[in-house]
Amino acid sequence: MLVTLLLAVAGTLVVDLEPSAAPGLPAAVKITQVVTAPKTVDVGFVRNGKLVRVERVVPRGVAPRMHGLRELTQGPTREERARGLRTAIRPGVRLRSLRSGQGMWLANFSRSLFGPGSDQTVRTRLAQVTWTLSRLGGPQEYAAVSAEGRLATVLRLGVRPGAWHATEGEKRYLYSTRGIQLRLWQLGYLSGADVTGSLDYTTSQSLLAFQGWEDLSRTGTVTGETQIALATADRPRPRDRGAGRRVEIHRDLGVLLLIEEGEVFRAVHTSTGTGGITPSGSFRIYRKEIMSWSVPFSVWMPYAAYFVGGIATHQYPHVPEYPASHGCVRLPEGEAARVYRFVEIGTPVHVF
Template identity: 35%
Template sequence: MRLTFAAAAPVTVLLTLLPGPARANPPVSAAAKDELLPALTRTVRYKDYNQDVQILQEHLRRWGYSPGPVNGYYGDETRAAVWTFQKVNGLRPATTVGERTRNALFAPVRIRPLVRRAPGRRVEIDLRRQLLVVWKRHRPVLVTHVSTGANTFYCDHGLCGFARTPVGNFRVTRRIKGWHTGRLGAMYYPAFFRGGVALHGSPSVPSRRASHGCVRIPMHLAKKVYRYAKVGTPVYVRKPAKRLNGRGGGGR
């Protein structure tokens, strides 16, 4: 059941990620043409359940992020969207949405490609910022925070190795619907792009590098990435020398 508040009602907007000017300005629906979303003026925190969280969710959806149901509850899906938004805007990922993040909601930076002039649909993975972006016809159609190889030695499930996500140009070679149990654990809707390394959903996608080498995706976006990442889809994995966009610095 949708949470209803006595104060400002949510505004209907068209959800999109635009590559346009540096300060994104997405189109809105006819019903919301002359309306503005209410400002988020107070700090909100993980597990909060109130009107301010609903306002946050409306802003995230307006800019094309995926906070889950707009219901006023700050759960895991909203947390993933907050981390994604913070990473794109050069802010340190934090579950608390403070002043810096609130300010960025009104003038977010646009997402820039890692690989310029790359044709058609592709998946780009930024190892430095731990972001995955799906591009289609020079437009970002999906963006999410991810967790890639931890860059450390491991011994798990009787296997030992170095947890590294490979850098380079790849293509999706095979896909598996639903859950798949690999040699190092379970993967949800995996799309393999180099040997046993895959893009896949996981219940555990921390804000840091933590995988054996795969690219972990939040569960609520795993199917969407799977649908875009068809066999043959290019997968570009990069570790940029510097931030491509964002305000720089830490904070919330």
């Protein structure tokens, strides 16, 4: 009886005490064992061009999220193939790593995920990956998919991927320009409206800001080291995480941060004064002019916001990847107007 009670407390038994047929005799004990259902994950395979849910049992001690994607890369069983299930993922594809953060999955596969196959085939592979990830639950809304640690694309969960248009990068690693733009948007370097699928001026400027902040070679293009950094980067963190709005200008990195309530709202490529002529220190915006005339240099400065003497943030047609101004903080077209709207008279500006 003591063993029975201990097992009941442990949750492995259900004990039902029934009265005996005759008075004075011990009560009959009915013992029912509780069987815990095994954990399962859903995997997305293909039948007649459509995604089909297949359930897989998760072995004890194995993380469900890892097991789901590994089962996906192994493909349907012989019995499932006999029932018409197929996969677009090539044999030999391996999951290198999977982690979550910033509301998204970061999935890293072997390079063969993007191996030989038509654009439609690669699209189906990505659809299988994102569908399987979407069935894991949790707050994740996007998935960043990498090959051997190099970002290839970013996809929204629950939405079938669009057409796969690949660009060949360094060492022939493929990437989607739209996917690169989505990643820059998530990290605060680009606006959602600028996710166009085209490597345009705005995207190039955002790449310069990202490369500067991550201490990479500043090219404004999708280099190999940029793909690697994008796969695992975090949104920039300001030095000052106080309340309210403020601006940080990091001269050596060539990056201006717009900060609100301690979080980076936007990271912008900038070019400050050559030879360190832009002073470091803490200042405040004291004057704003949509179109300001520079008397010393006889040039118009659109969206000028002055923070010390005659030095201001403003739009300029040439914003190189190195300090090149006479002291002002040059900003690209589009970004200058954003900074101008963000700041007000009295907004703190910290220059490092």
